[in-house]
Amino acid sequence: MIDLHYWTTPNGHKVTIFLEEAGLPYTIFPVNISTGDQFKPEFLKIAPNNRIPAILDRDPTGGGEPISVFESGAILIYLAEKSGRFLPTDPRGRAEVLQWLMWQMGGLGPMAGQNHHFVQYAPERIPYAMERYVKETNRLYGVLDRRLADREFVAGDYSIADMAAYPWIVPYERQQQNLDDFPNLKRWFEAIRERPAVVRAYDRAKEINTQPTMSEEAKKIMFGQTAANLPGGAK
Known part of the structure; x- marks a missing residue:
């Protein structure tokens, strides 16, 4: 348990x-x-x-x-x-998943988090900070979109790299991003959103x-x- x-x-x-x-x-x-x-x-x-x-x-x-x-x-x-x-045991597959997990941990999450803070929560509007993090979020969306151009999921097979990145894309509107600008990312996002386990996870959130x-x-x-x-x- x-x-x-x-x-x-x-x-x-x-x-x-x-x-x-x-x-x-x-x-x-x-x-x-x-x-x-x-x-x-x-x-x-x-x-x-x-x-x-x-x-x-x-x-x-x-x-x-x-x-x-x-x-x-x-x-x-x-x-x-x-x-x-959800994490390969062979060295190449494991490296693929772990580097994209770290990309989320060190890039997408912190930058989108600062986006949320300065756009939604900061007590004063600071245009430079807002623009800085909205643009960096956009850049990272572009990185993910290019990565997904020739594969179904971030590291090939569905993995913890996808589970880490997906929740940070869910609030894309609050991040001032348009998924239509990122067709590969949008296809990936919609596929994960429809997974039964993901639906159940977000239903638990509504209960809590x-x-x-x-x-x-x-x-x-x-x-x-x-x-x-x-x-x-x-x-």
Whole structure:
């Protein structure tokens, strides 16, 4: 059984997609990041960066004590290795998947996240920042579109690379992107959106978070933290 500490963000969706695709049993423990659950000491024990998602595998391969994992990319690799699915074992196939997973972790996710912040949530509109991240998101969409020109999925077969990238494309309108400008990406996006496991994953999100709007108080909690604010933090 996997304990999934989760909220309804793109990084959270990655893990529910994997768990639904692989058919691994799991229980969701909601971590409402808009009310500060991510700073509770019990959560920080398994997620020291106070970010969701995190998992606790109560039945790890080889037995022994439960294993906790934080960071969505690390979780995807861990679960893929545990289940033997969605990550090739041959060196070339594995390298293809892992480099595109890291592309998402280091590029698409952070840049789209800054896009979301400055376009949707920043208390003041900063034209330079907005343009910077909207354009960089557009560039990354172009990279993905070119990659998908001659293959069905990002690394050939459906893999954790697709599961990592897809949730960051879902809010494309908020990112001020037009999927019609990226026909290969659009074909890929629509194919993944229709997968039964993906539908189930997003249905779980609707059950967990029934009010996905961002209040001013939530913005203060999510965007106003320093090291000193954390339990046991620097003074």
